[in-house]
Amino acid sequence: MVRWAMVIDLDKCTGCQACTIACKVENNVPHGSLEEQQKQREIYWNKVIAVTRGKYPHIQTLLIPMPCMHCDQPPCVTVCPVKATYRREDGIVMQDFRKCIGCKYCMVACPYEARSFNNKEQETKPYHRQDLPPDREVRGKWPFPRRTHGVVEKCTFCFHRIDQGLKEGKKIGTEVVPACVEHCPSRARSFGDLDDPKSEVRHLLSSRIWFRLREELNTQSKVYYLGK
Amino acid sequence: MKLIYTPVEFQSRNYYLVLVILALLSVVGFICFVISYTQGHGGFGISNRIPWGMAIIITIYLIGLSAGSLILSSLTYVFGREEYRLISRIAVFLAIILIFGAMVGISLDLGRPEKMWRLFMFFVLNNMRSMFALNGILYGGYFIISFLYLGSIFANHPKWTKKIGILAMIWASLVHMGTGAIFGFIEARSIFYSPIKPFEFMVAAMVSGLALLIIVVIAAFHFAKRRYWKEPFFSLGKLLLGLTITLVVLVGIDKLTHLYSPHRESTLWLLSGPFAWLFWGFQVGWGYFLPILLLSQPRIRKNIKGLMIASSLIIIGIFFERFNLVIPGTAYPMPFYPGKIEGIWGREGTFPITTIELLMGLGIFSMMGLFFILGLKYLELLPLLEGGKESAAQASGDR
Numbered sequence: 001m002v003r004w005a006m007v008i009d010l011d012k013c014t015g016c017q018a019c020t021i022a023c024k025v026e027n028n029v030p031h032g033s034l035e036e037q038q039k040q041r042e043i044y045w046n047k048v049i050a051v052t053r054g055k056y057p058h059i060q061t062l063l064i065p066m067p068c069m070h071c072d073q074p075p076c077v078t079v080c081p082v083k084a085t086y087r088r089e090d091g092i093v094m095q096d097f098r099k100c101i102g103c104k105y106c107m108v109a110c111p112y113e114a115r116s117f118n119n120k121e122q123e124t125k126p127y128h129r130q131d132l133p134p135d136r137e138v139r140g141k142w143p144f145p146r147r148t149h150g151v152v153e154k155c156t157f158c159f160h161r162i163d164q165g166l167k168e169g170k171k172i173g174t175e176v177v178p179a180c181v182e183h184c185p186s187r188a189r190s191f192g193d194l195d196d197p198k199s200e201v202r203h204l205l206s207s208r209i210w211f212r213l214r215e216e217l218n219t220q221s222k223v224y225y226l227g228k
Numbered sequence: 229m230k231l232i233y234t235p236v237e238f239q240s241r242n243y244y245l246v247l248v249i250l251a252l253l254s255v256v257g258f259i260c261f262v263i264s265y266t267q268g269h270g271g272f273g274i275s276n277r278i279p280w281g282m283a284i285i286i287t288i289y290l291i292g293l294s295a296g297s298l299i300l301s302s303l304t305y306v307f308g309r310e311e312y313r314l315i316s317r318i319a320v321f322l323a324i325i326l327i328f329g330a331m332v333g334i335s336l337d338l339g340r341p342e343k344m345w346r347l348f349m350f351f352v353l354n355n356m357r358s359m360f361a362l363n364g365i366l367y368g369g370y371f372i373i374s375f376l377y378l379g380s381i382f383a384n385h386p387k388w389t390k391k392i393g394i395l396a397m398i399w400a401s402l403v404h405m406g407t408g409a410i411f412g413f414i415e416a417r418s419i420f421y422s423p424i425k426p427f428e429f430m431v432a433a434m435v436s437g438l439a440l441l442i443i444v445v446i447a448a449f450h451f452a453k454r455r456y457w458k459e460p461f462f463s464l465g466k467l468l469l470g471l472t473i474t475l476v477v478l479v480g481i482d483k484l485t486h487l488y489s490p491h492r493e494s495t496l497w498l499l500s501g502p503f504a505w506l507f508w509g510f511q512v513g514w515g516y517f518l519p520i521l522l523l524s525q526p527r528i529r530k531n532i533k534g535l536m537i538a539s540s541l542i543i544i545g546i547f548f549e550r551f552n553l554v555i556p557g558t559a560y561p562m563p564f565y566p567g568k569i570e571g572i573w574g575r576e577g578t579f580p581i582t583t584i585e586l587l588m589g590l591g592i593f594s595m596m597g598l599f600f601i602l603g604l605k606y607l608e609l610l611p612l613l614e615g616g617k618e619s620a621a622q623a624s625g626d627r
Binding site: 037038039040041042043047049050051052053061062064066075077078079080081082083099100101102103104105107108109110111112113115116117118119120121149150151152213214216217 | 265267268269270274275276277279280337338339340341343344346347349353354355357358359360361364410414415416417420490558562563564565566567568569570571572573574575577578
């Protein structure tokens with residue numbers, strides 16, 4: 001069994017937000033206006049938060065990039081009434097736009113605020129996916145061919161890259177990685193299989209001290225952070 | 229003491245005026261819904277921080293009112309307290325209208341209301357671990373049971389009425405406890421998370437349901453120019469007092485336990501932050517303290533006007549209780565990591581009240597009002613007293 005996981009080295013993260021931008025470009029996430037951002041209505045599949053502790057001059061700032069944590073025990077999957085959010089075999093928590101009724105219960109239940117409500121119809125451009133044929137005759141893989149208003153969205157660990165890479169026989173974690181991992185200039189992020197003892201993520205987790213966010217909720221998230 | 233139920237013969241022009249106004253407001257509400265749907269909820273005050281807005285507040289408020297009045301109808305039909313027969317038929321009818329309004333409220337909140345049928349595909353397409361899906365069963369069953377209940381009451385079948393009444397009473401309690409569980413089982417939001425929430429919701433339902441019943445029944449008698457006995461209402465006032473005190477105790481326990489770690493920060497914020505005036509002013513002061521003060525005075529409790537004022541205070545107070553649960557409960561920023569989170573991710577959410585949301589809420593209430601006054605005119609809901617001898621002295625409809 002594979003279990004995809006991400007390891008983020010906070011010592012290397014500079015807070016440049018390249019991951020946020022790369023994610024928006026890769027997944028065609030709309031760019032919100034300043035007003036939308038102020039109202040906390042912009043859609044982010046990946047965000048970078050800054051946490052400060054202490055008072056000047058004894059202050060410490062920690063930059064924490066936060067994609068969806070793809071929990072092994074996801075609260076969002078438990079609360080979704082219509083099975084629109086589900087956990088794939090490989091541990092990726094998915095959101096099916098076709099089934100989602102937009103009740104927003106998952107947004108209330110998610111302890112990481114990884115989810116955004118989309119209130120805009122897709123603009124003229126069709127859903128930008130270079131790996132898939134443009135006419136979208138195949139209705140199998142990606143749950144909804146077009147971005148649609150009235151549903152909840154979230155990070156998918158760029159599952160389309162992984163699926164395509166596996167089909168082409170490429171090595172996931174080195175040759176094929178999610179967009180945020182690929183575009184991180186300081187190489188703070190690594191991606192790989194948690195169940196593969198030879199993977200880079202396993203190597204990092206066994207050699208460094210790591211933590212996960214809000215572990216007291218026992219969500220078993222699969223985004224690990226290496227401390228400063 | 230014999231009661232004959234007859235439709236109310238509203239002849240005045242005012243009745244039709246009210247009818248038209250309510251119908252117009254319902255249409256305005258519907259138009260606002262269409263606008264909000266095409267804008268993808270753009271006109272609402274909701275954000276990613278506060279996902280649930282006015283529609284959910286109104287929905288859980290209405291479910292509470294509905295469950296409360298259905299539970300109280302059992303006073304007559306299950307426990308055989310004849311003196312409350314005056315209110316029982318209206319209570320059941322009101323419960324049906326209110327739950328219908330609540331279902332409309334839920335569909336207004338859904339981003340994709342056309343897919344609402346998916347909520348009711350129990351065990352097939354639904355995830356039955358979700359509180360929402362379980363509540364779907366409860367709401368669906370509630371509809372059926374309350375219609376059967378009203379049917380057996382209209383058919384004058386006491387045996388069946390009692391049987392269905394028992395079921396309806398239990399089911400109505402479950403319905404609002406389930407609604408409380410939607411909030412109480414969310415571990416991520418510390419203001420929500422509490423095992424006492426379902427019970428708090430049930431008592432709040434009975435308090436608000438009873439207050440609404442007192443207001444609606446007295447007003448209906450008044451506008452229908454019919455005589456009624458006052459004693460039942462005075463003893464209902466006593467019940468209202470007891471229930472309100474129970475609710476205060478439950479809310480107090482909830483908040484007190486939350487004052488300890490790990491929920492301390494958010495609860496302190498609720499009690500002293502930007503929403504504190506809503507909590508202390510409207511929920512505690514207006515909704516609990518003033519009514520208890522009024523109802524504990526026998527002089528006021530044994531006076532129809534005083535009872536009406538106390539009940540209206542409670543009705544409004546419980547609405548703010550709902551508001552104070554949904555909005556501040558989600559507005560408090562999540563503690564992703566110990567320390568101060570900078571920027572928008574650490575800022576508490578704001579909830580602007582928008583025109584579209586307000587008009588939509590008004591539309592739901594108008595639609596229910598419309599159904600109610602139509603029901604009074606065409607259904608046998610309001611009793612006509614046949615000269616009650618001993619109580620004739622106290623019975624009067626004009627005060």
